[in-house]
Every structure is written in structure tokens, then in C-alpha cells.
Amino acid sequence: EIVxxxxxxxxxxxxxxxxxxxxxxxxxxxxxxxxxxxxxxQAPRLLIYDASNRxxxxxxxxxxxxxxTDFTLTISSLEPEDFAVYYCQQRSxxxxxxxxxxxxxxx
Amino acid sequence: QITLKESGPTLxxxxxxxxxxxxxxxxxxxxxxxxxxxxxxxxxxxxxxxALIYWNDDKRYSPSLKSRLTITKDTSKNxxxxxxxxxxxxxxxxxYCAHSSGSSWLDYWGQGTLVTVSS
Numbered sequence: 242e243i244v245x246x247x248x249x250x251x252x253x254x255x256x257x258x259x260x261x262x263x264x265x266x267x268x269x270x271x272x273x274x275x276x277x278x279x280x281x282x283q284a285p286r287l288l289i290y291d292a293s294n295r296x297x298x299x300x301x302x303x304x305x306x307x308x309x310t311d312f313t314l315t316i317s318s319l320e321p322e323d324f325a326v327y328y329c330q331q332r333s334x335x336x337x338x339x340x341x342x343x344x345x346x347x348x
Numbered sequence: 349q350i351t352l353k354e355s356g357p358t359l360x361x362x363x364x365x366x367x368x369x370x371x372x373x374x375x376x377x378x379x380x381x382x383x384x385x386x387x388x389x390x391x392x393x394x395x396x397x398x399a400l401i402y403w404n405d406d407k408r409y410s411p412s413l414k415s416r417l418t419i420t421k422d423t424s425k426n427x428x429x430x431x432x433x434x435x436x437x438x439x440x441x442x443x444y445c446a447h448s449s450g451s452s453w454l455d456y457w458g459q460g461t462l463v464t465v466s467s
Contacts (some may be wrong), residue, residue, distance in 0.1 A: 285457060315371050
């Protein structure tokens with residue numbers, strides 16, 4: 242089973258700042274990694290798939306990069322609505338798996 | 349427009365079997381590449397991937413829960429059913445079903461249903 246480790250667990254930033262979230266896989270997942278955003282009381286929303294492709298309707302300030310075992314989600318300039326929990330997920334070898342999440346909070 | 353909705357008991361007793369139904373619209377589970385997955389989230393904790401069934405009846409399960417899970421589909425009813433045996437209080441969680449495109453990404457989610465395991 243592939244284990245995904247996200248860092249940091251919590252990231253405290255201000256609106257307008259740049260956010261960088263990390264996801265590391267226990268073995269290579271090629272580019273088969275996605276990022277989801279979850280706000281309190283809501284279901285997760287797909288942001289990025291195949292490491293770097295934005296899902297439909299996702300703003301350009303969200304970008305993903307990486308391959309193999311190391312991946313990054315970048316939010317170029319934080320908007321108030323971006324403060325949420327972010328999860329990475331791999332599908333290289335389903336059963337798929339999620340990371341434990343990074344909480345992005347307002348500083 | 350793709351929509352999914354989970355249904356089932358809100359409360360189950362320890363050792364009982366949980367049966368959850370995902371009823372969907374806007375797509376067919378007989379279309380090549382399509383799948384429906386189940387994911388759960390204990391209160392205040394992370395998402396946990398549980399199972400996924402594909403249009404061709406290929407099934408994948410979480411290794412840690414594989415012995416307790418069964419996922420099935422009824423294409424004519426647009427439903428996917430997840431059963432989990434031997435429920436325990438640690439299985440208390442919100443259970444989500446989600447649509448999977450041909451790439452297995454979960455691009456549409458249901459609202460989730462909270463299941464509490466308690467005697």
C-alpha cells in the first residue's frame with residue numbers, strides 16, 4: 242500500500258501570500274496524484290489531477306507540480322475562500338490512498 | 349448534471365453490518381471507464397479511501413479493510429452498495445460516495461452521511 246505524507250500539518254498565512262503544500266509518496270506514483278480541497282461541513286472538491294492539471298472551474302492561482310514521489314500544490318496569492326484543508330490522493334496503484342491533510346489557516 | 353446521494357442507517361450497533369447505498373444520476377455505470385468510490389472521514393480526522401467499483405465490475409478495496417468490505421453495483425437502478433461487516437465505534441464517520449472518471453479521480457461527490465456506531 243502506498244502511503245502519502247503531507248507537510249506541514251498546519252500552515253498559517255495571510256491573504257495575498259503564497260502557499261506551498263507538500264505531498265510525499267512512499268514509492269513512485271508517476272504523475273498519478275491529485276489534490277482536493279475540503280471546507281468545514283462540505284465534501285471534498287477536486288482541484289488538481291495527474292499532478293498538474295486543474296480540474297474544471299478551478300482558478301489559475303492553484304497549480305500543481307511534481308512526479309515520482311514528491312509533489313507540491315501552490316496557491317499563488319491566497320484568497321479568503323482558500324483557507325481550508327487540502328488532501329493529496331494517489332491512483333498509481335488502486336487501492337488508492339489519501340494523505341493525512343494540510344490545514345491552511347488564516348494567520 | 350452529475351449528482352450522488354448516500355443513504356443508510358445513521359446509527360448501528362457494534363458487531364452489526366452496515367449497508368450504505370449510493371444513488372446517482374447524470375451518468376451511467378455501464379459507460380466505459382466510469383466508476384463509483386466510497387470514502388469515509390471520522391469526525392475531525394482525515395479522509396480514508398475505502399473501495400471503488402468500475403463499469404466492468406472490477407473492484408478495489410482498502411487493504412486494511414478488505415476483509416470487511418463488499419462493493420456492488422446495480423446499473424439498472426443507478427446504485428452502488430457498500431457493506432461493512434463487524435462494525436466498531438472506531439468506524440464512526442461520515443461516509444461519502446463519489447463519481448470516478450476514466451482516470452479514477454473523484455470528481456463529483458455526494459454530501460456524505462454520518463454513521464455512528466454505538467450500543
